[in-house]
Structure formats: structure tokens, C-alpha cells
Amino acid sequence: MSLRILHTADNHIGLSFNQYPEAARERLIDERFAALERLVATANERAAHFFVVAGDLFDKTTVTKAQIERAVKLLGKFEGEAVLVLAGNHDFCEGPDSKLWKSFRSSAEGSRVLALTEPGTKDFESDDYKVRFYASPCPSKHGKEHMIGWVAGEDKPPDTLHIGIAHGNVEGLGLDADQRYFNMADSDFRNAGLHTWLLGHIHVPAPAPGTTGKPLYFMPGIHTPDSVKCSHPGHAWWIELEPDGTCRHEQLTTGAIRFVRMTLALHHADDIRDLKTKCESLDAPNTILDLQLTGRLREEEVAELNAMLGDLRPRFLDFSRDQDIASVLDAATISKRFPEGTLPGTFLDALLEDEAHPGDANLALDLIESLQKS
């Protein structure tokens, strides 16, 4: 009989999303819980034995009591053996008096939800499995040394599955140039001598989909996107471990909201049509769309673009654009607008010669037009 685990991390409940309008903000805040709740439901449907949160369930140690209670309540719906919640670097546990974790424990009292806030082992045994978890929580937001060193020296009974739970950067997987985030290397995991590790911290999943065998570790990635930097839809791992450590794993897609940043250079009407097609292919009510548009278009094309985007805007959960599009300004355009020999015409023609700064002519044209209007 295999041991079944649903592994998530980096849920970041408590993210404020202050940069978004109220409606989008509320939806985004709620999605942190909703996605977690969906994960619990999936775990129950699949009869998971354990629900593991490998750190950063919360975005900060100052989350509100209501947020803690809500998170614990929905985790408490898990019907398996236990929910194991590790303190990550965002929701680190500074000691026994940690306000966050005292509050968490208080809320979780009497439930299956367990806070892993001190390095140590947790043993579980049933007819189906015998497992020992090695919890390596974070004591602070930053740490030069990882927290898993102690595991290598622990006794490891041979008839038991040994699974580590830790939080921090993994060399080669995430960037931690300053070694500030409890940086761990593959050799550290190997030295620990466990069957596998359930990790958190890096928002991109690992191993790559399709990986087989006995992965050294699992990194689920964030469970639902939190910014445009998250290019995936939000994931978690479904892991089944045989008593001999043989592993079968499946990547679950869990997020319901997408952040999409399109960085496009528009140069003609076809580009506008492509942009429209791309935007219309998105699940607009569940998408935070951020357009970063550059390029040069004819005046009528700019008008067409603006009209198109104006139509699209209300469809999206949130819509923002950073648009740096200049009107196409070429010699023909200038000659249409300014008679030969006029200063604006000559001036703009001269500016067009500077191919390294094509926007200069547009800027000058803007100035000339404002003068003509005044």
C-alpha cells in the first residue's frame, strides 16, 4: 500500500495586492484561500494520507487572526491523517512565543492540523504505511545556513519511509546569489539519507513534468499565481510513495486566476489584430492582464488599438497597460502635414535622420502640435 501525500507550499495567504483596484484585490486575496480549499478537496477526493504545506502558508508573520483562523479552518477539512504545516521564511517561527504560530496552534487545537515550527521528527504509522517526517522549519526570514543539517545524524529505522520537509532555496533551481534563503544543495539532501524531500520557497515547480524515478525532492511552486512573475497556473504535487521509496507523482494544476503580462512591439495593423486574438483567447474574468506595449503605428492604427483595448478592458478581472507607442512618423507623413521649407518640416526631417532615436521626431511633433493648438 502506498503512502499518499498532497504537497503544496508558498500559498502566501495575507498578500495584500494593494496595487490593484478593490474588486480585483478582494478576488485575489480570496483566491489564496479558495485555491487552498480546492487542494484540500482534491486531497480528500484522492484519499490522501497527508496534506503537507512546506512553508510560507502565510505571506508574513503579521497576518491577521482572522486570516489564520480561516486558513486553519479550511485545512481542517482535510480528512486524512494529518495536515503538516511547516514554518517557511515568510511565516518563520522565531520561537515558542511566536505570535503567528501560537495563534495558529490555538486555532488548530483539536484538529488534524499540526504546525511544524521546531526541527524534529514526526512519526506516523498505520496498516498502510509507516513514515517519519523530518521537519526543518525556518527560524527567520533570512538565513545563511540551511536548516536540514541535523537530519543526517538521525536514526532511520529501515522499515519506515523517511521524508524531509524543508523550506529554502535549492542551488541550481532558484537564484539566491547572496545565499540568504537557507540555501540547500543536492549533496545536502543526499547526505540526509531520506527517501525524498518536500520543499517550499521557489515559486516554480520541480522536478520537471515527466520526471520519473525517485526524485531527490519536490518543489510544488506557488499554488495559485500571485503576480505577473508567475507564468504558470499554480501547482501542487500529488505523491504516492511505496514502502521501498518508489515514487509516483503527478503535478496538479490548482490556480483559478492568471496573471498575464504581454510585452509586445506593435508596428502595423496585423500586430493589433494578433494582440486582439491573444487577449480574446484569455479567460478574461479570471485574468489580470498587464500589457507592455511599445512600437510605432500610424495614427489611425493607434486609434484602432485604443478602441480595441477600450472594448477589452471591462472584460478582464484587471487590466493595465504601459503603452509607449509612437505614431509612425516618416518623411511622407511629415510632407503631408508641413509644407516644404517650413521649420517644422525641416526640423522633423532632420530628426528622422537620427535612426538611433526614432522617438525624438514624435516628441518634437508633439511639441509642434501643442504649439499649433495654443
Next chain:
Amino acid sequence: MKLLSIRLHPFGGTANRTCTLGDGINVLEGPNEFGKSTLSNALWHVLFTPTNLTPANLRNTMGRWYPKPGGDHTRASLQFHADGQIWTLQKTWGAGATSSLQAEGAAGIADAGKVQEQLITLLRRNEATWRHVLFTGQAQLAATMEQLRASSGKIDEVQSLLAGAAAIPGDIPPEKLTAALEDRITHHFGRWDIGSHGPERGRGIDNPWANGVGPLLAAWYAAERIRRKLHEVIDHEKAVDDINTKIHSITDDMGTDEDFVRTGRTLRDGLGKRSGLEERCQRLAGELRLLKDIMVAWPGAAQVIQGKETELTGVAKDLESTEAELKNARKRIQAEQMRVAHGLLAKAKEEWQRTAAHLAESKAVAPELLNELKRLEKEIDRLRINIAAQKLTAKLEIASSLTVKLQRGTGEPEILSLTPSEVWENQAEGIFRLEYQDLKLSVESGTGDVNALFTDLETARQRHAEILLTLGHESLAAAQLADTDHQKRLAEESTQKGLYRAALQGRSEEEWSVDMAALADLPETRSVEVLEGEKTRLLGRKAELDHDIREERKKIDQWTRDHLDLDSLTDKILTQTAEANLAKQELAGLPDLPEGFATIPAYLDLLGKKETAREERDQQLKELKIEQGRLTGAAPANTAEELRADLEIKQREFERQQATGQALLRIQAKLQVVIADRGIDDPMQGLATAVSSHFNKLTDGRYRDVTLDGTTPVRVGGTLALDTALLSQGTLGSLALATRLALSELYLKGMDGFFLLDDPFTDMDSTRRAAAIQAIGSFAANHQVLFFTCHPEHAGELQEKAGGRNLQVTG
């Protein structure tokens, strides 16, 4: 380009109509809605509007010219002469959109873009020139007049309108553009120091500028405020991390020490007891060992004393004999010394006797005689010197030879043989005596009593000789030598005599003889050194034996006092043994000293220190937790991650503003270059002259000169020199037409082209209109003119006064 014909088929409300055009003024006269504007627009679009428009653009641009109702396209064809060829142009917009351009006898162009490119080439002037200068629409001139009239009295407005009407449409004076650009730059860089790349006077976000802040600095302030917040958050996070690290470190230390302290506390009492018991066990064991030693030693103590006393007796005897031998050994050493001294005594005596005999051989010189002799020799020398001091010189000359006795001074008499041939001359001391036969001649020095000196000298000499005779010596020197030798012998004898007496060492020679005789009887001995070593050893051993005997006696006394007797001692040993066993049993039940500690006090000392350290850590922990609570309470609203995202946006905006600033500076530099270049080769050169010429004709010579500011007439000269702001409205209208004509001449110079005027005389009085017609007629002598009007009289006047002809319209 010269227009030959234009066909609208369909275009707007015109289903199919062709207009044929010729040189000079082509007049199209008809009432409103006749189709003048349609023709004007058809002409414009066929020349300048491509047929490949986007749907929206097509709808906005050409949609209004679709035939109503239900038309889906519009079309126009144009035939014209350009570059020595006749060209046919046809454009269809909307359904079936096409473009075609073909020169007579040549291949046509069907691509809309290429058609447009070719047209631009043939038109020779850009679209704007055609739009703003050569196509003078109905509203452009007439409306200008209306606006001028409406703005009468408002100088600035009039100026502005005048500029719009009279200058090249779309042109801007360099000063105005330069100033506007400078304003934009000033605004953009408001309160920004380009040199230091920061706010003016370094006024950052702590002391920001309130007024005059440009977009660049505003963006910088916004980014810096976020950056400040981010640093605050990072600092806060670091402070929290530091506190947490300390708390963890202390907690870990306390955890480690906690085990030690907890264990120590359980061990402390037992170890305390163990410490006392171990000490007691050691003491009891020591005591027992002592008692057992006494038990063993006591019975043999008397025998020990006896044995040592026997040995002591032997040692004393040996010591006595050794001392006797040592005495003789020392005497033998003394006897040897006496033998040496006696030998020295005999030698001293022999030497003394030898010097005494040597002294006896010498005679002593009486010292008084020797002294007198020394005195007499000094007296004789003195007298001889005095006599010598009274020197005489004698000279003897004789006639015949003779022999005389002569005495000089104290010298002996001498016999001289004198001859007549030689003069005897000599000296004498004090006296000179000559005897010859009976003659005795005495000559004395005349300074004193010379005879007395001679007498004293003689007396002294006699006494001198007597003493020498007495002493038996020939001279004073011999006497002195004899005296010295005698004195030396006397001293030697005295010295040897002293040495002899010293060698006697205060004893007589008889005593020496007795002692020397006794030395022969001394016995043989070991050396003094060996005997003294033996004596020391014997004395040491004797002392040891004395001490041992004394100590053994003391022990027996002490044991007797302490333990009375051996039975009592046996009882004591039994009691002590039982007590020691009991203590050992108790000790076995107490905890052992933990490993790594040499002694229980060392362990308990460390335990005490750790307990103290634990209390101190407790206190530190409390303080740190208070600080931790404070930091938690002061946690920023945003996380570093949120602020970094925000900063990224603000930084991007700042960089964009920077780029704009740099672009503005580049534009400014380029503008300066363009303006400078224009100054050298101004394409507008001659415009003022041309405007002046036309204005002169249009005002019937009232004004001759027009001054331009850029391309804007600002002042006119003639019978009156006035700013254009002060001109009447009618005159301003004439100035506007003059400027249009001048510009058109300028642009059409040296090329075919046409000039379109749509009802330009609407508001002109007859006088001005007549002048305008004349001016247009002059212009039409060189260029094709299309003149549209709804006023039959205007058309008539043009035909009559300027050679205008009506357009031929068919269809």
C-alpha cells in the same frame, strides 16, 4: 502638373460628370449645391487619397462620397500633363478598389502604393504644400476675414489670426519653437540638476521641492520614496532576523545547558554527600593504615633502640681513634714545615756571617774629615777663581838673548829663554813675577789684596794635603769612593743579620735543635683529608643513631600515651575497620561524578556557573522578546517583495522620464542646427518681396513693403507704416491674398501646377475685388488657376478682366 480633365463616376452626388480644364483661369460658377465642393474634393482625393485604406479609415475618409443611397464605392479619373507626358489616373474607393496611373504610350501602374508614390513625384510638392497653400478652400480665405472682423480690436487675436492666414500654414517661427522647446525642457527638468543627476541643491525626499517640480524629479521622488520604504522594510526584516537569531542562539544555549543544569540539580545533594564520604573514607583508610603500621612497629621498637645503641658505641670508639690519628697526621705536617724553616735559618746565619766578614775588611772614613776635605776643595776653587779674575798681560822685549825665571799667578815658576828677535807676550792671574839674576820684578793686579788671596790659597792647599794624608787617600774622590763601599758592606751585614733573626721565629737556636730532635719520633698516619672524611662520617652516623634512638623512644612514649598498649591498639583497629566499611557501603549508593570532571567541586563549580549563566540568559531573553514584540508591532504594512515590485514600476517611470529628458536635449541641439542651417540658405528668401509686390498691387500702391517675422507679416510700409495689427480688415484680407499668391508663386516656380481658389472674393468690396482679379489674372499668366464661385458677377469679372474661361462640363 497641369490638369486636363477630371471625371467623377460616381463621386458624391455626381453619377458621371467630366470637366475639361485649360491654361489660365478656369472658372466654375454655379449656385451652392451645384457641385463645386464635390469637384474640389474629387480633385483632392484623386491626387492624394490612396485606395488601399483600412476599413475604418476608408469609412471616415471616403464614405461620405459614396452615392446615396446604398453606394458602396466612389470613383474619379484625372487626366493631366506632367514631365512632358499626358497621364491618366483613375481611382476607385470602396468595393472594387483600384488605382491606376498610366502615361500615354507607357505601361500603367496598378499598385495603390506605387501609384501614390508616382503621383507625389509628379506633383513635385508635398501634400501639405498642396493642402495648405495651393488649395485655398472656401473657408480658408473668407473665414479668415470673418475671424479678423470678429476679432477687431483684439490685437493678440488679430495677430494670431493673421499669422494663421498669412504665414505658411503649419510653419512656426524659430524663436517660438525654440522658446517652446526650452519651456518644455525647463518644465521637464524642473528642480532637476542635470550636472549632478539629482535634485537641485541636493534636496532629496527628506527636504523635497514643493514647487516647480518637473516630471523627471517627480518620478525620481516617487521612486526614491519607495526605495526608502524598501530599505526601511529590509532594515526591519534584518532587525527581526537579528533578534530572532539571538533568541534562537540563547534558546539553543539554554537548551544545551538546561540538560546539564537539570542533571546537576539532581546530582548536587548526592555529589555533596559523596564528596564528604569520600573524604571520610580516605581519612579512615589513612588512620587505619597508621594504626596497622603502629601495630607492626611497636613490638620491635625496643630491639631497634638496642641495636642502634650498640652501633653507637662502636661509632664512638672509631671516632676516638680516628681523632688521635688525625692529631699525629697534623703533627707530621707541622714537622715538615719546621724542617724547611730550620733549613732556612741555617742558610740565613751563614749569609749573615759572610757579610760580617766582608764588612770587617773595609775601613771607615771619618766623616768630619771627609766633610772638611769637601769644604777645602770648594775654598781652593773659590780662591783660584778670584785670582784668575785679576788677569795681567805682560810683554817682554829684549836686546840680547837671556834666560829668566818667570812665575805667573799661582802657577809654578817657569824658565824662559828670550831672544831679541821675538817678543814674548803672555798673561798671568793676579801676579807676575820675573827673576833675572838679581833682578826680581813683581807686577800685581791693582784691584785687591792679591797676596792675601795667594796666602789663603796656600793655607787651604796645605790643610787639604794633610787630611788626605791622614785618611790615606790621594784625593777627595778616592776618599768618597772608600766611604761609599764601606757603607754598602755595612748595610748588607745589617740585612743578613735581620733575616737571620727573622728565621729564628722568636726562638733560640737551642730550642730549634730540641724540636728538630723530637720530630724523628712521630708515627706514620693516613692523610689528614682521609681522616677528616672518616671523622665527619662517624660524627654523622653518631648523630643519626642518637636521633633514631631518641625518636624511637618518643614513638614508644607517644604510642603508650595514645594507645596504652597493644591490646588497646588492636581494639581500635577493629573499630576503625568497621567504620570504614560502613562508609564505603554508603558511598556505593551515591551518584558517580559525571565524566570529564576531575573532582566533585569542579563539577559543582561549573554547575553553579551554568545556573548563573542561565539566569542571565533568561534576563537577556526577556529583553530580546520585548524588542521582538516592539519590532513586530512596528512591522511595515508592505513586504519587501511588494515594495520591490512597486519600485520596479516607479524606476521604470523614472527611466522613461530620463529618456524623455535626453530626447528633449537632443531635439534642442538638433533644432539649433536646423535653425542655423536655415539662416544660411533660407528657402523662404524672396517671400517678403513677393508678398510686398502683390500687396502693393492689391492696395493700389498704398503699401509697398511687408516685413515678415518668420513667415508672418508683422508690419507694412508705404504711405503709412503700420503694424499689421493696425490694418483695416479689408487691407488685412488683401494682405492674406497677397501672401497666398506669393507662396503659390514660390512653390510653383519653374514647374507646372495649379492654384485652386474657392470663392475668395465673397467679402471683398468691388475696388479690392478688382485689384484681386487683376492680381489673379497676372498669376494665371504663368500658372493654371481653378476658380470656383457661386457669384456670377465674380465669374463675369474674371472672364472679362482676367481672361478667365468657364469650365467645360459634360455629363
